[in-house]
Amino acid sequence: MAKATVKVYASPGCVLLTFDWADGENHPDFLGFAIERNPGYSKNGAAEFLFNKLDFVPPKDQAAKPKTSDKAPFQKFNWWDGGINPADLGKVFQYTIIPVIGTGPDDLKLQHNAAAVAKVTIPQVEENNISTYFNRAVVSAQSFLKLKTAALDKQMTWLANGLQNAVPDVLQESDAFDCAIYHLSDELWILPAFQAFAGRGAITYFDKGKDTKSAAAIDVLQESNNNISSHKRDKIRSLMHDKFIVSYQDGKEAAVLMGSTNFTPEAQTVQANLLHIIKSPRLAELYAQRAHRLSANPTTKDIAASAGWQDVSDVTGSKIRVFFLPEPGTDRDFLNTVSEAVKHAKSSVLFCMFTASDEELMDAIFAQGDSKDHLIYGLLNAIDDPDRPTKKGDKRKLPPIATTIYHRSHEKPDTLPYSAFGIDAPKGWLPELRTIDTSPYDVSIKPSKASKKTKTPPPIHVHHKFIVIDGDTETPIIYTGSPNFSKNSENANDENVLEIKGNVALAHIYVAEFLRLYNHYRARAIWARTHDGTGKSAKASSDETDILVLKKTRDEWVKGAFHKGTKEFLSRTRGL
Numbered sequence: 317m318a319k320a321t322v323k324v325y326a327s328p329g330c331v332l333l334t335f336d337w338a339d340g341e342n343h344p345d346f347l348g349f350a351i352e353r354n355p356g357y358s359k360n361g362a363a364e365f366l367f368n369k370l371d372f373v374p375p376k377d378q379a380a381k382p383k384t385s386d387k388a389p390f391q392k393f394n395w396w397d398g399g400i401n402p403a404d405l406g407k408v409f410q411y412t413i414i415p416v417i418g419t420g421p422d423d424l425k426l427q428h429n430a431a432a433v434a435k436v437t438i439p440q441v442e443e444n445n446i447s448t449y450f451n452r453a454v455v456s457a458q459s460f461l462k463l464k465t466a467a468l469d470k471q472m473t474w475l476a477n478g479l480q481n482a483v484p485d486v487l488q489e490s491d492a493f494d495c496a497i498y499h500l501s502d503e504l505w506i507l508p509a510f511q512a513f514a515g516r517g518a519i520t521y522f523d524k525g526k527d528t529k530s531a532a533a534i535d536v537l538q539e540s541n542n543n544i545s546s547h548k549r550d551k552i553r554s555l556m557h558d559k560f561i562v563s564y565q566d567g568k569e570a571a572v573l574m575g576s577t578n579f580t581p582e583a584q585t586v587q588a589n590l591l592h593i594i595k596s597p598r599l600a601e602l603y604a605q606r607a608h609r610l611s612a613n614p615t616t617k618d619i620a621a622s623a624g625w626q627d628v629s630d631v632t633g634s635k636i637r638v639f640f641l642p643e644p645g646t647d648r649d650f651l652n653t654v655s656e657a658v659k660h661a662k663s664s665v666l667f668c669m670f671t672a673s674d675e676e677l678m679d680a681i682f683a684q685g686d687s688k689d690h691l692i693y694g695l696l697n698a699i700d701d702p703d704r705p706t707k708k709g710d711k712r713k714l715p716p717i718a719t720t721i722y723h724r725s726h727e728k729p730d731t732l733p734y735s736a737f738g739i740d741a742p743k744g745w746l747p748e749l750r751t752i753d754t755s756p757y758d759v760s761i762k763p764s765k766a767s768k769k770t771k772t773p774p775p776i777h778v779h780h781k782f783i784v785i786d787g788d789t790e791t792p793i794i795y796t797g798s799p800n801f802s803k804n805s806e807n808a809n810d811e812n813v814l815e816i817k818g819n820v821a822l823a824h825i826y827v828a829e830f831l832r833l834y835n836h837y838r839a840r841a842i843w844a845r846t847h848d849g850t851g852k853s854a855k856a857s858s859d860e861t862d863i864l865v866l867k868k869t870r871d872e873w874v875k876g877a878f879h880k881g882t883k884e885f886l887s888r889t890r891g892l
Contacts, residue, residue: 320349320432322413323788323891325828328405328441329450329477332828334394334891335432337415341878345417346870348389350426352412357399366390366397369458372421372866375743382458386426389416391866391873393888396832398452398459400438402478410435420868441478443821444633447593449575450829451479453586453777454836456737456748464746469504471752475585476505479577482591483561484509486573492516492564494607496549496810498557498798499578500530504757506579507533510544515564517544520611522557524550529580532760553616553642554808557798562604563593569600574812576781576798581754587779588668588833590796592814599628599638603812606640610810619810620644625653634819641799641811648806650799650813654783655680657793661785664691664892666830668780672696673715673802682720685730691883691892694731695834696721697778726845730883734778735840742843742864748777778833781813784826788892792823827892839863 318339325332333351340346356364365384369375372388382388397411413432418424441447452475454460463471473480483506487493492515500506500521510517519537521530534546549556559578563571575591577583609619623643628636639650651674658665658680665684672678672694685692702719706712725731741747755761782796797813799805816822842863867873876882 317427317430320413320415320430321891322411322432322434324411324434324436325824325831326436326439327450327825327828328400328439328448329398329452330400330828330832331397331409331411331436331438332394332831333396333411333413333434335413336393336888336891337430339430340415340870340874343417344870345419346874347416347418347424347868348391348866348873349395350384350386350389350414350416351395351397352386352414353397353399354410354412366395367458370864370866372868374862374865375745386414386416387421387424388866389424392835393877394831394835394891396828396835398457398832404438405440406438408435408437439821439825442593444819445595445631446634446819446822447482447485448822448825449479449482449591450477450825451475451577451584451587451589452477453588454748454833455586455752456741456746457836458745460746468752468754468756472504472581472585472754472757475752479584479589479591480505482573482577482593483579486561486563486571486593487513489571490515490563490565492567493518494562494564494604494611495519496521496556496558496560496607496610497530497579498522498555498559499580499583500533501758501760502579502581502584503533503536503759504581505584507536507759510537511540513541513544515543517541518547518607518611519544520547520549520556520607522550522552522555523548524552524555529760536759547611547613549610549613549810551613551615552619552808552810554804556610556810557805558610558810558812559591559798560603560607560812562600562607564600564604569597569604571595572600572603574603574797574814576779576796581757583779585754586752587776589779590782590829592796594631594636596628596631596636598630599636602626602628602638606812616642616808617644620807623647624649625815634822635817637815639813639815641805641813642807642809644807646807651677651801651806653815654795654801657785657795658684658783661690662791663689663786663789663890664693664784666692666784666787666827667694668778668782668830668833669695670697670776670779670781670800671802672721673717673800674806675715675717677801678717678721682724685724685728688881688886691887691890692730693830693834695734695778695780695830695837696731697734697776699725699731699733725841729838729841732834732837732841734837735844737840782826784823784830787823787827788890790820791818792820793817794819794823794826796826
C-alpha cells in the first residue's frame with residue numbers, strides 16, 4: 317500500500333496541510349483523511365484529531381459538537397488547522413495524515429500503515445525583518461461559536477487575530493512617525509495608541525466631499541496630543557487610499573507598516589485584511605519621502621510625475637520593489653508589470669481582492685487558469701451579474717471584464733465571490749451578517765446611529781489586495797499593498813504596493829491564509845447556488861448530494877481528482 321504524502325504551508329495564525337494518497341485510485345471505498353495533531357488542543361497536550369463540522373448526516377443545529385476526523389474524515393486534499401494561538405508561535409507540531417476507507421459512519425477503517433507525518437514549526441509574527449498580520453474575519457467559523465455570547469471586545473479580538481497589535485507595535489518601537497491613512501476611526505486599539513504616543517507624529521488623512529470619516533478621530537488627537545500634527549488630503553482626483561506608517565528610531569527611518577487595512581474597527585475584524593511591518597531603512601526612507609509629499613497636499617498631476625518602481629535591497633531573503641501610485645494620464649507600468657508576471661507564472665496564481673476590473677490583468681490570469689499546467693484560485697468581495705438591472709431598472713455600469721468574471725464563476729468556479737450566510741444560514745453555522753456590530757468602537761459614528769442594528773451584510777467583507785504567483789514553488793512573487801488592481805488605483809488614487817520576490821516562507825503564509833478563506837467561502841458559494849433564500853434546497857435532493865453532508869463512496873466526493881488532465885488532478889498532485 318502506497319504511503320500518503322503531505323505538504324505544509326505555515327502562517328503565524330494557521331497551518332495549511334495539503335495531502336495526497338495515490339492509492340486512493342484503487343479504493344472505491346476511499347472516504348477521505350483523518351488528521352491527528354500532536355500536541356492537541358487540551359492543556360495536557362495529548363494528541364488529538366482535528367475536528368470536522370461536516371458529518372454523514374445534515375447538520376442539526378448550532379449546538380451540535382463537531383466530530384473528530386477519525387469519525388468524520390475530511391473529504392478534501394487540503395485542510396487547515398485554525399487552532400493556532402499566540403502562545404503556539406515557535407512551537408513544533410506534528411501532523412499525521414491517515415487515509416480512511418469504509419462504507420459510512422459505522423464502517424471507517426483508518427489506514428495507519430499508509431499515514432504521512434509532517435513536523436511544523438509555527439512561524440513567529442516577525443521573520444527575517446518582516447512582521448505579518450492576517451486577521452480571521454469569519455464570524456461563521458465553527459471556532460467562533462464559543463464566543464457567540466462573549467463581550468464585543470473579546471469577539472473583535474478573536475476576529476482580529478493579532479492584527480490589532482500591528483499599529484501599537486510599530487508605534488511602541490518608534491520615537492517619531494509619519495502616517496498616511498485613508499480612514500482612521502478605531503477607538504479600541506488604534507486611536508488610544510496614537511493618543512499615548514509621546515514623540516513627534518504626523519498624520520495625513522483623506523477628507524474630501526462627503527467622505528469625512530477620519531475627521532472625528534483627528535479632532536480627538538488634536539485635543540489630546542499636541543505632538544501629532546494633522547494634514548488634510550483632498551487635492552487628489554479620486555482617493556488617498558494609502559494605509560502606512562513610517563517608523564523613526566534615533567531620528568532615522570527604520571521601518572514601515574503597510575498593507576490593506578484601514579485604521580477602523582471593522583477593517584481589523586470583520587473585513588479580511590493584512591498588515592506588514594518591514595524593518596528596512598531604505599524602504600522607510602522611500603515611504604518617508606512619500607509621506608512628506610502627501611502632507612503638502614499636491615494635485616494628482618504633481619504627485620503622479622514621480623511614479624515608478626524603486627528597489628529595496630536591505631531585507632534579507634527578499635528582493636523588494638515599491639511603487640507609489642498614481643501614474644500619469646493613462647500610463648500603467650504597475651498593472652503591466654503584474655500582468656507580465658502572471659503571464660510568466662510557472663505553476664499558479666492566487667488573487668484575493670475587493671474587486672477585479674482591469675481587463676488585461678484578469679485576461680492574463682484566466683489564460684493561466686485555462687492552461688493545463690497552471691492552477692488559479694481567486695476570491696473577490698462580490699461578483700456582479702451583468703444582466704441584473706439596477707433598482708431603477710437601468711443597465712448596470714460595469715467594466716467589460718465583469719461579464720467574463722461572472723460567467724467563469726459559474727462555469728469554471730476557480731474564482732469565487734464572498735458569499736454571506738444570511739438569516740437562511742444552514743444549521744450549525746452563524747449568519748455572517750452584522751452578527752458583529754463594531755460601531756460602538758467607531759469614533760466617527762454617533763451613538764444614536766450605532767445603536768441601530770442592521771440586518772444586511774457589510775458592503776465590504778473581503779478587503780485584501782494581493783496576488784501571489786508561484787506561491788507553491790521556490791520562486792514566488794507577491795504583489796501586496798493598498799491598490800485594488802484597477803484603473804482608479806492606477807491613475808487616480810494615492811496608493812502604495814510592494815513586489816516581493818524569492819521569499820518562500822512569506823509566500824507560504826499568503827498561501828495558507830488565502831486558502832483558509834477560499835475554502836471557507838467556496839462551501840458557501842456552492843451552498844448558496846443550490847439553495848433558495850429560505851435555506852431549503854432549490855431542487856429535490858438526497859443527503860448524498862448535499863454540499864454539507866459527507867459522502868459514502870469515493871467517486872461522490874473525489875470527482876476528477878484521479879483523472880489525469882483535470883484541474884482536480886493537478887491540484888491533488890501538486891499540493892495546492
